[in-house]
Amino acid sequence: MKKPPNTREKLLEVAFNLIWDSSYGSVSVDDICRQAGANKGSFYHFFPSKAALALEAYEEQWNRVRPEFERIFSRNLAPLSRIAGWCALVRRIQAEKAAEYGKVCGCAYSSLATELATQDEEIRSRSEKLMSLPRKYLEEAIADAIEAGDATVKEPGPAANRAYAVCLGMLVEARVQNSLSVLEDLEPAVMEIIGAKAFASA
């Protein structure tokens, strides 16, 4: 066991949550240090810059969620169940975060990426990569659904893109409207996009 996985990990976690709550630009290094109970000296001992911390925090966060994706998209499950599980996961994460922070926060990755895409090329490209990962799971599930005869759409790639885009868009609206109700239509919309047979009007 590692005894001191403390300050560094705390900084990563606090940074991710603070930036998700508000925005990269409006969260200061001092804010992060204060809430993490760390000193600035420690901060810059572990991370070369605020941008580097943000990057690592977001990648670390993906590693923390990835197991849940693996479980939800397990090929043991029926393809349409995986997709429904993903929709439910998105809604659950939003509901939990909203309960914790008091406001609907939307997609952490797309918020950071949108804010910095035109200013910091490294953050842009790393964010692009991170945001492409969930789509892969989705595409696989859709391909399996097609093969199983559960979806009428022809090409899994474009269908996954559309389903992912509708999810991103709804998350933007959820944040802007500060309301979870937009997400009620997420699963029906996704199911309709892929031409799901059993779920179409569930």
Place this chain on the structure above:
Amino acid sequence: MKKPPNTREKLLEVAFNLIWDSSYGSVSVDDICRQAGANKGSFYHFFPSKAALALEAYEEQWNRVRPEFERIFSRNLAPLSRIAGWCALVRRIQAEKAAEYGKVCGCAYSSLATELATQDEEIRSRSEKLMSLPRKYLEEAIADAIEAGDATVKEPGPAANRAYAVCLGMLVEARVQNSLSVLEDLEPAVMEIIGAKAFASA
């Protein structure tokens, strides 16, 4: 005729473009003044704060685009043509802005709204209102398409929401990927969402 519609309007225009290019947080009042050829004193003579300027700039910009929406969504046009025209408008605006600034900038409104939604309640609610306006046009066109028998979807409201969400999501991806190619699937995706008959596989 008003002779001096100069400084104030210039500030509004420059502010909108700079914030769209990068982000609210990373554009300073000095930046805006510099590029508008104005002094800080003039800035604060016309606007009480940076946030107030941003708000007014974004509403002013909508007023500038609104006539184009009126034309595109004119009820003289066939419903599906209106929707196709809207998709083309979105792509044209993105292409023009990308040509001008050198980077794909996505949706100005959703970027600003996402960045500030959890921090400034007035900007959040005004942005929510602004972002609801295009959806109204869309909904009307879809309703007309249903009535004309050109669309198989049942309810125009939810269909407009989905179409709008897919557009928002694709614009986020376009910005993050710094590529216009994502938007090639915008019209097909929208047409499929509303169950358009003539355009389904165009």
Place this chain on the structure above:
DNA sequence: CCCCCATTTGACCGATCGGTACAGCCGGTG
């Protein structure tokens, strides 16, 4: 002609920004 008032000018403010310097602390190792 002169006054008036909207506008302009540029210096200035305190706060805060991201980042640095460096002295100490502390547990492990010889």
Place this chain on the structure above:
DNA sequence: CACCGGCTGTACCGATCGGTCAAATGGGGG
């Protein structure tokens, strides 16, 4: 015990932030 290197604590840096202010400007109306 001495030393060492990872981590902490804190004072500090120049730059820049959003915002203020008072004096100058200048064109239109009496």
